[in-house]
Amino acid sequence: MKSIQVNLGNRSYPIHVQSGLMQQSASILSDYNHGQKWVIISQFNLMELFGFDLLNLLKEADFDADFVTLPVGESAKNITEFSRVVGQMVELNCDRSATIIALGGGVVGDVAGFVASSFMRGIEYYQIPTTLLAMVDSSIGGKTGINIVEGKNLVGAIYQPQGVLIDPDILDSLPREEVIAGLGEVIKYGAIWDRNFLNEIASWVENLDTFPYEDAITKSCEIKAEVVSKDEREGDLRRILNFGHTIGHALESHLGYGRIRHGEAVALGMKCAGFISQKLGLLSKEEQSTLVETINRLPLPELRHINGNHLMPFIKTDKKSEKGGLNFVVLDGLGNATTTTDVTEDLIQESLKVLN
Ligand SMILES: NC(=O)c1ccc[n+]([C@@H]2O[C@H](COP(=O)([O-])OP(=O)(O)OC[C@H]3O[C@@H](n4cnc5c(N)ncnc54)[C@H](O)[C@@H]3O)[C@@H](O)[C@H]2O)c1
Ligand SMILES: [Zn+2]
The missing domain is CATH 3.40.50.1970 (Rossmann fold)
Structure with missing residues (x-):
């Protein structure tokens, strides 16, 4: 054990x-x-x-x-x-x-x-x-x-x-869609904390029938435990667990709860956040495509065209928006997350194109 x-x-x-x-x-x-x-x-x-x-x-x-x-x-x-x-x-x-x-x-x-x-x-x-x-x-x-x-x-x-x-x-x-949604959060751990883990997940998702759940769960729990041990009350570090969640939560609210699972929305939100990280010069194009290709291996729901103007109000009211500025979680290299207030509304709007 x-x-x-x-x-x-x-x-x-x-x-x-x-x-x-x-x-x-x-x-x-x-x-x-x-x-x-x-x-x-x-x-x-x-x-x-x-x-x-x-x-x-x-x-x-x-x-x-x-x-x-x-x-x-x-x-x-x-x-x-x-x-x-x-x-x-x-x-x-x-x-x-x-x-x-x-x-x-x-x-x-x-x-x-x-x-x-x-x-x-x-x-x-x-x-x-x-x-x-x-x-x-x-x-x-x-x-x-x-x-x-x-x-x-x-x-x-x-x-x-x-x-x-x-x-x-x-x-x-557990219904397959619920498992897939959970894999969205598993990918998140690799993306924010451990590049080698992300690379492993990238190869594991090539065949979901042989996905080694016990190994993936153990590693994910190790990462969550380490983050929580260092920052129980979400001072700063724990916020990186919200990677993909700003746009993810907005998608959940915009589409209506029950229309998309949380983990599915997070997976899509991570694609946008990866795009934003690359545009800010923090992630190389190659790294961005490793992240996107891993997520694209998951059978996620097809979204009808997402209108950025409809999504934006939800992004702004996201609870990570503090004192007027949006505290956005980005990747500074694969396996390393950080928060920034440099993400403009225009950049968020532009990132939504990766969803369509
Ligand atoms: N506390 C936290 O840190 C935290 C973090 C993320 C999400 N959440 C919360 O978690 C909730 C979502 O949880 P969830 O995605 O686990 O959904 P859920 O608890 O609604 O479970 C999904 C469905 O699967 C069924 N189910 C559960 N286990 C099963 C199994 N082994 N076999 C067959 N059916 C099974 C459930 O009965 C339910 O119908 C949200 O309310 C969210 O806010 C909390
Ligand atoms: Zn989550």
């Missing part, structure tokens, strides 16, 4: 990655079982796929375990569902010693983590991510939260889990 440490002093925790890990999860967690109530927060489809097996393993190992489900979809990240889960936990006699297991993708992880951060002023939780995006991104780093009508993730907390358990075999049941 590979274990990666997120180093945050007394809030440090391990990320375990291994095929078949679900079978060992009860024995790994039993070190932390002292008779308290354990609650799996998940979705019913995921309970049927692997949650009930996990519950049985926990019960066989003498855990006092139960489960609560959320609906499927982004709409589960709301205050009503949050209150309902908290209410159910009270009904299950959870107290301050209760421990949550977030079993699911980013939606489950974000809500369950936020419940953990606030239930009786904070209880312990573990992440067992089940989507590729959650395995390489949302389960690590402690960002938790829900949406309000005014915007996504506007209510939340940075609250670290006690551990993250990743079983890449769980991806077997």
